[in-house]
Amino acid sequence: MLKLFPRREAQGRRRHAAAPGVLFLVLLLWAWGPAPLQAADAPDPFAGVVEAQLPNSLKVLILKESRAPLISLQVWYKVGSRNEDFGKTGISHLTEHLMFRGTARYGAKVFSREVQKAGGTDNAFTGRDYTAYFENGPKTELKRWLEMEADRMKGLSVTPEGFNTEKKVVLEERRLRTDDDPVSYLLEETRAAAFTAHPYHWPVIGWFHDIESITREDFLKYYHRYYQPNNCTVVVAGDVDPQEALKLVEATFGQLAQGPEPPQVTAVEPRQYGERRVTVRREAQLPYVVMLYHVPNWRQPDAYPLELLSRVLSQGRSSRLYQRLVYQDRLALEAGADYDFDTADPTVFTLYGQPLPGKSAAQLEAALNREIKRLQTELVSATELQKAKNQVQASFYMSLDSLFYRGMILGRLATVARWDLVREFIPKILQVTPEDLRRVARDYLKEDNRTVGVLVPIKTDKPVVERFRPGGQVE
Amino acid sequence: MSRQPGLRRGIWPVGVGILALALLCGWALAAEAPQAPIQVLGERRELPNGLVWLFSEAHELPLVTMQLLVKGGLLQEPAEKAGLANLTAQLLLSGTQKRSATTIAQELDFLGAKLSASGGADFATVSLTVLKKDLDRGLDLFQDVVLNPAFAPGEIRRKVTQLKAALKSEEDEPGVVAVREFDRELYGPFPYGRPVRGTAAGLSAITRQDLAVFHRRYWRPNNAILVLVGDLSREEAEKCVTQTFGAWAPGPLAPPKLPPIPPLNEPRVAVVDKDLTQANIVLGSLGIARANPDFYAFQVMNYIFGGGGFSSRLMDHIRENRGLAYSVASSFSPGLEPGPFSVVLETKNASAGEAVSLVLTEMERMRAQPVTGQELADARSYLIGSFPRRMDSMAKRAGLLGYVECYGLGLDYPWRYPELIQHLTPADIQRVAEKYLHPDRYLLVVVGKKSAMPSFAGGASPRKEEEKKDEEKK
Numbered sequence: 001m002l003k004l005f006p007r008r009e010a011q012g013r014r015r016h017a018a019a020p021g022v023l024f025l026v027l028l029l030w031a032w033g034p035a036p037l038q039a040a041d042a043p044d045p046f047a048g049v050v051e052a053q054l055p056n057s058l059k060v061l062i063l064k065e066s067r068a069p070l071i072s073l074q075v076w077y078k079v080g081s082r083n084e085d086f087g088k089t090g091i092s093h094l095t096e097h098l099m100f101r102g103t104a105r106y107g108a109k110v111f112s113r114e115v116q117k118a119g120g121t122d123n124a125f126t127g128r129d130y131t132a133y134f135e136n137g138p139k140t141e142l143k144r145w146l147e148m149e150a151d152r153m154k155g156l157s158v159t160p161e162g163f164n165t166e167k168k169v170v171l172e173e174r175r176l177r178t179d180d181d182p183v184s185y186l187l188e189e190t191r192a193a194a195f196t197a198h199p200y201h202w203p204v205i206g207w208f209h210d211i212e213s214i215t216r217e218d219f220l221k222y223y224h225r226y227y228q229p230n231n232c233t234v235v236v237a238g239d240v241d242p243q244e245a246l247k248l249v250e251a252t253f254g255q256l257a258q259g260p261e262p263p264q265v266t267a268v269e270p271r272q273y274g275e276r277r278v279t280v281r282r283e284a285q286l287p288y289v290v291m292l293y294h295v296p297n298w299r300q301p302d303a304y305p306l307e308l309l310s311r312v313l314s315q316g317r318s319s320r321l322y323q324r325l326v327y328q329d330r331l332a333l334e335a336g337a338d339y340d341f342d343t344a345d346p347t348v349f350t351l352y353g354q355p356l357p358g359k360s361a362a363q364l365e366a367a368l369n370r371e372i373k374r375l376q377t378e379l380v381s382a383t384e385l386q387k388a389k390n391q392v393q394a395s396f397y398m399s400l401d402s403l404f405y406r407g408m409i410l411g412r413l414a415t416v417a418r419w420d421l422v423r424e425f426i427p428k429i430l431q432v433t434p435e436d437l438r439r440v441a442r443d444y445l446k447e448d449n450r451t452v453g454v455l456v457p458i459k460t461d462k463p464v465v466e467r468f469r470p471g472g473q474v475e
Numbered sequence: 476m477s478r479q480p481g482l483r484r485g486i487w488p489v490g491v492g493i494l495a496l497a498l499l500c501g502w503a504l505a506a507e508a509p510q511a512p513i514q515v516l517g518e519r520r521e522l523p524n525g526l527v528w529l530f531s532e533a534h535e536l537p538l539v540t541m542q543l544l545v546k547g548g549l550l551q552e553p554a555e556k557a558g559l560a561n562l563t564a565q566l567l568l569s570g571t572q573k574r575s576a577t578t579i580a581q582e583l584d585f586l587g588a589k590l591s592a593s594g595g596a597d598f599a600t601v602s603l604t605v606l607k608k609d610l611d612r613g614l615d616l617f618q619d620v621v622l623n624p625a626f627a628p629g630e631i632r633r634k635v636t637q638l639k640a641a642l643k644s645e646e647d648e649p650g651v652v653a654v655r656e657f658d659r660e661l662y663g664p665f666p667y668g669r670p671v672r673g674t675a676a677g678l679s680a681i682t683r684q685d686l687a688v689f690h691r692r693y694w695r696p697n698n699a700i701l702v703l704v705g706d707l708s709r710e711e712a713e714k715c716v717t718q719t720f721g722a723w724a725p726g727p728l729a730p731p732k733l734p735p736i737p738p739l740n741e742p743r744v745a746v747v748d749k750d751l752t753q754a755n756i757v758l759g760s761l762g763i764a765r766a767n768p769d770f771y772a773f774q775v776m777n778y779i780f781g782g783g784g785f786s787s788r789l790m791d792h793i794r795e796n797r798g799l800a801y802s803v804a805s806s807f808s809p810g811l812e813p814g815p816f817s818v819v820l821e822t823k824n825a826s827a828g829e830a831v832s833l834v835l836t837e838m839e840r841m842r843a844q845p846v847t848g849q850e851l852a853d854a855r856s857y858l859i860g861s862f863p864r865r866m867d868s869m870a871k872r873a874g875l876l877g878y879v880e881c882y883g884l885g886l887d888y889p890w891r892y893p894e895l896i897q898h899l900t901p902a903d904i905q906r907v908a909e910k911y912l913h914p915d916r917y918l919l920v921v922v923g924k925k926s927a928m929p930s931f932a933g934g935a936s937p938r939k940e941e942e943k944k945d946e947e948k949k
Binding site for chain 2: 167
């Protein structure tokens with residue numbers, strides 16, 4: 001199933017590497033929980049997690065997994081676009097980029113090269129609630145990578161030239177991801193309308209002019225405020241002896257002084273009284289429709305039925321939106337639903353779709369409304385609910401095929417919630433009833449509680465390809 | 476450039492188990508130890524009907540993953556039916572003689588299983604991942620969709636409408652537009668010049684009869700490879716394969732008749748004018764086939780030039796030193812036939828000329844000067860040291876097994892690989908750079924806002940560009 005928002009949710013440093021958004025919501029939302037009921041013989045993959053807190057308040061999670069002589073080291077900071085201010089948006093993501101500009105010990109460009117030399121790969125990504133750095137590769141590199149990561153938590157040295165060059169890179173990234181992509185642009189605008197008081201209002205990458213105007217001094221202040229052991233979780237997953245790995249973390253990260261507590265985010269999005277609508281008119285081939293409903297997150301029991309609701313609507317080709325809108329009615333090229341279960345603050349339940357040529361955004365919107373109405377009036381059948389539950393469980397095992405994903409589950413949950421939530425997820429999913437689904441559909445998927453965004457393509461001529469060859473021919 | 480899904484460096488699926496652990500440990504030593512005993516990725520067997528199947532045990536998770544590769548891709552489809560190979564593959568999931576499309580979707584989703592089918596340049600692929608406990612039901616579905624597709628007229632219409640809409644929607648992705656134009660211009664009538672999904676005209680020309688014939692001709696056991704990785708014993712695997720595909724009838728096969736790839740004897744430029752903030756640039760020429768013995772030197776050369784992420788020269792000069800692009804990379808996509816070699820980057824319209832000049836300068840430098848010993852050592856150690864990550868999950872292991880069989884590399888390939896890379900010298904790298912990088916005859920495609928960009932008319936350096944302008948006036 002296409003997971004639309006995750007794809008666009010986090011910004012990475014490098015394009016072709018991890019595309020973290022996809023990785024993980026796909027994974028996280030699918031991937032919780034201890035062993036499903038019917039597979040009682042399979043071991044709980046998270047049974048052996050070793051958890052520690054160092055005297056400087058750094059959190060450590062170690063997961064032994066010995067299929068191959070490989071590790072994934074992940075350093076998760078509890079800072080993301082949620083922690084930013086108006087006028088300085090994008091500073092979390094810019095900081096993530098600058099973390100590769102070198103320290104006194106490991107100069108600019110050295111970091112990634114050292115990792116690659118050993119056959120490893122490194123990258124980083126920024127989301128609304130976190131910024132994370134990782135190295136994947138041979139287990140023999142753990143000590144060196146821990147030293148390098150601990151070193152740059154406090155020891156970053158960025159020259160004014162390096163700062164300006166990296167800003168240019170990030171501006172190119174913004175042009176690439178959002179400004180030249182009409183659907184991304186629509187999502188950004190719609191979300192900005194849905195959130196008025198909470199910092200989920202702005203995109204992770206930040207507004208163009210904000211990025212342009214952030215100064216090196218702004219960055220240094222931000223870096224010193226949030227890059228502290230007491231604001232960080234280190235995850236080591238792979239072929240390690242947990243006690244030895246813990247000693248290595250103590251010998252490196254453990255030597256850093258605890259910093260002042262970073263300021264808390266206190267903003268709360270107020271209740272919405274009435275539908276908001278956003279229109280984007282841009283050069284595009286097809287319209288697009290997106291609907292955002294404010295909903296609770298993992299902190300509320302309603303999160304579990306909401307999670308299943310998103311699967312009933314859009315996981316697999318037998319899901320309701322695919323069957324009705326894509327398959328039977330031939331109304332949409334794609335249509336889906338998405339829910340962010342694990343976030344620091346409550347976010348949104350999303351429905352989206354792209355009409356086929358010849359169909360209108362209004363027709364698609366009406367069809368999405370009909371599906372919501374159905375969920376509010378009729379009970380989901382026992383078979384359909386069981387199917388969604390089976391999908392949760394099967395997807396769990398499938399996602400665990402990757403060591404990196406296993407580390408990500410721990411790191412992300414420890415940063416936005418608590419890591420052992422992973423053990424509660426499946427049991428709580430299995431308790432959800434058809435009545436629960438109808439109730440949450442009635443309580444949250446209400447017109448007054450939503451923001452609708454529509455992309456209206458403006459007409460353009462078909463682009464002309466001009467070809468040049470020596471000899472003065474223009475074809 | 477996204478042909479051959481699953482058969483490309485970097486996107487091979489991943490895999491493992493106790494066997495794999497042992498293999499990988501052995502691997503880690505292999506670089507230094509003299510001759511380790513012969514190690515293999517898995518087993519290779521063949522059914523009487525010609526189906527080659529490969530198997531690797533992995534008991535860590537209660538899962539089984541299967542991949543069927545069929546030599547029925549772009550290379551096998553006629554130009555006027557562009558999209559036929561992919562459409563044939565995709566329609567497998569849209570109904571069989573005994574199951575409707577909806578029934579297939581419901582059965583799969585109830586198991587939480589994943590089944591997909593897609594076309595490619597060289598091969599079409601059908602993949603299944605299923606919980607071990609559901610294996611029998613998964614195999615029944617797998618067999619049914621591969622052997623008994625219905626190609627119902629209503630389903631064909633539906634899928635064609637979707638594919639055409641997807642092609643249209645992709646016109647909003649400037650990077651896709653640029654690569655498409657590049658492929659079309661580089662390959663002319665040769666099949667690699669066409670998108671795997673086909674074209675609107677090609678899709679309109681496809682009949683039910685075309686699909687049935689294409690399926691009957693190419694979807695044959697003696698034209699396919701089956702890979703199994705997962706929580707199975709060898710005996711169970713053999714039983715699965717025999718039960719599922721033992722009765723599949725072989726058929727006569729003929730190699731495709733391919734038109735020649737047109738020569739590229741000068742700099743050629745195509746500009747697509749769109750209202751964008753960035754110029755999306757693709758620059759390159761013809762690369763190599765996977766079977767070309769230059770593959771390994773090419774791989775190292777490409778890593779140093781633009782394939783090695785932050786260790787590459789292009790990334791260093793264009794992004795790290797100048798901030799001109801978020802992403803810049805070179806790649807070569809060797810298939811059964813020579814794939815393209817290209818540099819892809821995006822930069823604000825105004826910087827497009829500077830970026831193109833830098834790429835050409837770096838190309839020239841790769842040819843003119845040998846790479847340094849340090850660059851070569853770093854590239855070798857990355858390529859060798861990262862190999863274990865190419866097989867560290869079930870999915871990746873399945874992909875690697877299919878890859879080594881498709882391209883005839885042998886099941887001991889991972890353990891021979893260091894040897895193939897280790898002996899390369901700076902002179903080897905320079906030789907392939909001279910042979911395959913051509914700063915004087917290349918194809919440049921730019922999708923961006925023409926009024927905000929410099930003129931590219933045949934331009935390597937600004938001076939040359941002027942000359943070309945003059946020529947154009949004549």
